[in-house]
Amino acid sequence: MSEKILHSYSGIFDTPDEIIHAAEKTVEAGYTKFDVNTPYPIHGMPKAMNLEPSKLGYAALVFGLSGTLTALFVMYWMAAIDYPITVGGKPFFAFPKYIPIMFEVTVLAAAIGTVSTMLFFFFKFPNNAHPLHDTSYMKKVSSDKYGLIIQADDPKFNEDEVKVFFASLHAKDVEPVYYDMEDINASPKIYDKKFIGGLALTFILVSGITYFTLNKLMFMVPFNWMMYQDKLTVQEKSSVFPDEFGVRAPVAGTVARGFMPYEFPNEPELAGEVLLNPLVPTEKNLALGKKKYDTYCSPCHGDFGDGDSRLRGQFPNPPSLHSEKVRNWSDGRIFHVITMGQNIMPSYSSQLTREEKWATVLYVRALERSKNAKESDLK
Amino acid sequence: MSSSQSNVDYQHKPLPSSFTKIGTALLAIGLIIVIIGYFIDPTRAAFNNLILLMFLVSIGLGSLFLVGIEYLGGAVWSTPFRRITEFLASVLIVIPIIAIPVYMHMHDLYHWTHNEAVQADKLLKGKEPYLNLEFFTIRIVVFLLIWLAFYFLLTKNSKKQDTSKDQGLTKKNIKISAIFMPFFALTITFSAIDWMMSLEPHWFSTIYGVYYFSGTMLAALAATTYLLIYLNERKLLFKGLNQDHYYSFGALLFAFTNFWAYIAFSQFLLIYYANMPEETFWYLARWEGSWIVFSIGLIIVHFVVPYFGLLSQPSKMNPKRLKFMSLWILFAHFYDLYWLIMPTYNKEGIVFGWMELGFPLLAVGIVALMFGLKANKQNLIPVGDPKLIRGINFRL
Numbered sequence: 001m002s003e004k005i006l007h008s009y010s011g012i013f014d015t016p017d018e019i020i021h022a023a024e025k026t027v028e029a030g031y032t033k034f035d036v037n038t039p040y041p042i043h044g045m046p047k048a049m050n051l052e053p054s055k056l057g058y059a060a061l062v063f064g065l066s067g068t069l070t071a072l073f074v075m076y077w078m079a080a081i082d083y084p085i086t087v088g089g090k091p092f093f094a095f096p097k098y099i100p101i102m103f104e105v106t107v108l109a110a111a112i113g114t115v116s117t118m119l120f121f122f123f124k125f126p127n128n129a130h131p132l133h134d135t136s137y138m139k140k141v142s143s144d145k146y147g148l149i150i151q152a153d154d155p156k157f158n159e160d161e162v163k164v165f166f167a168s169l170h171a172k173d174v175e176p177v178y179y180d181m182e183d184i185n186a187s188p189k190i191y192d193k194k195f196i197g198g199l200a201l202t203f204i205l206v207s208g209i210t211y212f213t214l215n216k217l218m219f220m221v222p223f224n225w226m227m228y229q230d231k232l233t234v235q236e237k238s239s240v241f242p243d244e245f246g247v248r249a250p251v252a253g254t255v256a257r258g259f260m261p262y263e264f265p266n267e268p269e270l271a272g273e274v275l276l277n278p279l280v281p282t283e284k285n286l287a288l289g290k291k292k293y294d295t296y297c298s299p300c301h302g303d304f305g306d307g308d309s310r311l312r313g314q315f316p317n318p319p320s321l322h323s324e325k326v327r328n329w330s331d332g333r334i335f336h337v338i339t340m341g342q343n344i345m346p347s348y349s350s351q352l353t354r355e356e357k358w359a360t361v362l363y364v365r366a367l368e369r370s371k372n373a374k375e376s377d378l379k
Numbered sequence: 380m381s382s383s384q385s386n387v388d389y390q391h392k393p394l395p396s397s398f399t400k401i402g403t404a405l406l407a408i409g410l411i412i413v414i415i416g417y418f419i420d421p422t423r424a425a426f427n428n429l430i431l432l433m434f435l436v437s438i439g440l441g442s443l444f445l446v447g448i449e450y451l452g453g454a455v456w457s458t459p460f461r462r463i464t465e466f467l468a469s470v471l472i473v474i475p476i477i478a479i480p481v482y483m484h485m486h487d488l489y490h491w492t493h494n495e496a497v498q499a500d501k502l503l504k505g506k507e508p509y510l511n512l513e514f515f516t517i518r519i520v521v522f523l524l525i526w527l528a529f530y531f532l533l534t535k536n537s538k539k540q541d542t543s544k545d546q547g548l549t550k551k552n553i554k555i556s557a558i559f560m561p562f563f564a565l566t567i568t569f570s571a572i573d574w575m576m577s578l579e580p581h582w583f584s585t586i587y588g589v590y591y592f593s594g595t596m597l598a599a600l601a602a603t604t605y606l607l608i609y610l611n612e613r614k615l616l617f618k619g620l621n622q623d624h625y626y627s628f629g630a631l632l633f634a635f636t637n638f639w640a641y642i643a644f645s646q647f648l649l650i651y652y653a654n655m656p657e658e659t660f661w662y663l664a665r666w667e668g669s670w671i672v673f674s675i676g677l678i679i680v681h682f683v684v685p686y687f688g689l690l691s692q693p694s695k696m697n698p699k700r701l702k703f704m705s706l707w708i709l710f711a712h713f714y715d716l717y718w719l720i721m722p723t724y725n726k727e728g729i730v731f732g733w734m735e736l737g738f739p740l741l742a743v744g745i746v747a748l749m750f751g752l753k754a755n756k757q758n759l760i761p762v763g764d765p766k767l768i769r770g771i772n773f774r775l
Contacts, residue, residue, distance in 0.1 A: 043623060043626075044623075044774070044775075096651050097652060099648070
């Protein structure tokens with residue numbers, strides 16, 4: 001049933017100079033639907049074929065630039081806005097260290113984007129068949145020959161004329177190229193079992209190797225050597241100091257940056273008298289206080305300070321925060337309990353900053369007011 | 380000096396007399412300014428002299444490298460232009476003379492030559508076995524001897540081939556080039572360290588030699604490109620110089636522009652990232668006062684302009700564009716050297732005056748004169764080279 005249709009006439013040339021010359025002559029002869037196939041790109045060919053410059057470059061530009069900007073934006077947003085952490089004493093938005101990544105992402109996006117554009121837009125993927133495939137012509141031009149074809153759908157096409165024309169160019173192996181309607185209508189080979197199987201195998205292999213590399217190989221000698229560093233981590237002996245402690249206490253008389261020592265570690269009453277809450281109960285401060293209270297205090301003291309712990313008896317229930325005693329305490333006195341702890345209640349100094357402690361106190365005050373409202377609050 | 384045996388259509392013609400005239404004029408004006416400069420402010424003149432020296436080393440040694448790499452790589456496309464690079468390499472002959480004033484002002488230029496300072500400084504004391512006047516002198520003399528030796532060896536054989544047409548000379552030069560390469564790598568690195576990096580003896584950067592090399596390549600390529608277009612416009616080269624020749628030079632200039640930026644940025648990023656005071660101060664010095672303007676200018680002058688100027692394919696083949704860009708790149712290299720050297724002279728900010736103009740004039744004058752002298756005596760293309768015909772017919 002197969003029906004042979006003429007696609008084109010092909011001719012073979014031996015040198016790049018010949019093929020350039022042939023292309024120029026073909027243009028001169030007025031053919032428009034012709035193509036040149038060479039084993040490698042030949043400079044000057046687009047001009048000889050009278051082709052417009054390829055538009056593919058614009059795709060590369062757009063994809064490349066979008067890669068640059070994406071990288072820049074992602075890094076800026078992550079490192080400077082969403083999760084700012086100081087790294088190496090650099091500002092959060094440290095442009096120089098973004099440059100290599102921006103560069104890499106540009107190249108990656110441009111490469112993938114350009115190839116995809118080529119495949120999907122110019123080659124009309126998943127269509128992967130062309131009448132020239134699997135011809136002796138294609139075999140020659142993909143190794144060491146240079147070929148030219150003139151398509152049968154060219155308005156000027158005439159079998160005899162084309163043969164004469166090829167002869168005038170001294171082309172070798174001039175022959176017609178046919179194709180089958182059946183081949184063209186056949187479903188694309190991409191759904192072929194072999195192809196899918198190949199894809200699946202590649203997928204399994206790549207993920208297997210990746211898994212092996214990241215989870216096994218990295219822990220084998222010698223790759224695991226990178227995990228050992230000369231620096232001391234917690235619980236390690238130091239060979240430098242006579243007392244062999246790796247973790248050092250601060251030098252006497254110094255404090256860490258941003259740290260404020262607490263003035264009344266052993267004088268709760270004095271703290272209650274002297275310390276004043278620097279915060280006012282604004283919505284923002286109360287919201288902060290609620291967040292900290294719910295996180296750090298509510299497991300023992302209960303969501304509303306009633307002493308109804310969520311710990312189900314694993315820890316002695318604390319007293320209610322609504323007792324008259326606590327209600328009559330000053331803010332400073334509660335601050336003292338948070339800072340120093342009280343009997344079995346531990347200190348919360350390492351979890352809460354000064355400001356957060358004061359905000360928590362504000363929230364405790366609000367809780368108390370909610371259960372024992374003053375006369376004036378009801379008005 | 381005829382090319383009767385070769386089938387290349389070439390007749391040796393002298394350069395237009397304006398070439399040597401302009402060269403001599405520039406040399407004379409430059410020399411006068413330089414001499415006055417040395418009388419008025421010897422320290423400043425010595426710093427400028429150092430820039431001049433490094434610029435000429437770039438042109439001379441870079442060109443010699445291009446000659447060598449052509450032999451070694453068996454490159455064909457550049458053979459017709461090898462004479463241009465050979466003539467440019469003759470600048471090496473003048474280097475010892477230019478180096479003398481630098482040598483006489485060592486104390487003004489180099490902190491490490493002051494013995495009391497070295498003894499009081501732990502770091503400098505540690506570097507003393509390398510950075511001392513005796514060893515420095517020996518090194519520089521050895522570098523100069525190596526450069527001159529290879530220059531004379533390579534060009535002598537090349538010149539001999541014009542008349543003898545002996546292919547064996549090409550083979551000989553390939554061997555010489557192979558020996559030259561490691562010497563080149565070491566001497567260019569250590570000359571950059573000795574002459575320039577030791578201006579700040581506390582500072583060090585392991586990529587410094589490569590950095591200087593990248594600029595050197597640009598300077599040598601740009602000078603070659605400019606001269607080949609100049610000669611071709613006056614029909615002094617061969618017939619049939621084509622776009623692919625131009626494109627190769629354009630592409631190399633573009634490539635080394637990127638290479639320079641890559642190296643310059645690598646050096647900066649590592650120092651920025653590690654953030655160690657003994658390294659960062661060098662960049663901080665170039666980020667203070669009016670130097671910050673100059674540093675940002677460096678990025679634009681040395682990278683942005685040539686990058687976009689040579690980015691598109693047509694611009695790499697357009698002789699007019701190439702001519703402009705190669706002059707620009709030569710300027711950019713001078714700018715770069717100024718940026719490397721001058722902040723040591725004046726920490727506060729840019730210094731610029733008639734003296735800074737005189738030295739570049741002298742530089743151009745020297746290059747033009749050396750080139751003119753050679754070009755009027757020798758063939759402008761290596762007529763005896765077996766690769767010549769293929770080089771002329773070169774297609775990408």
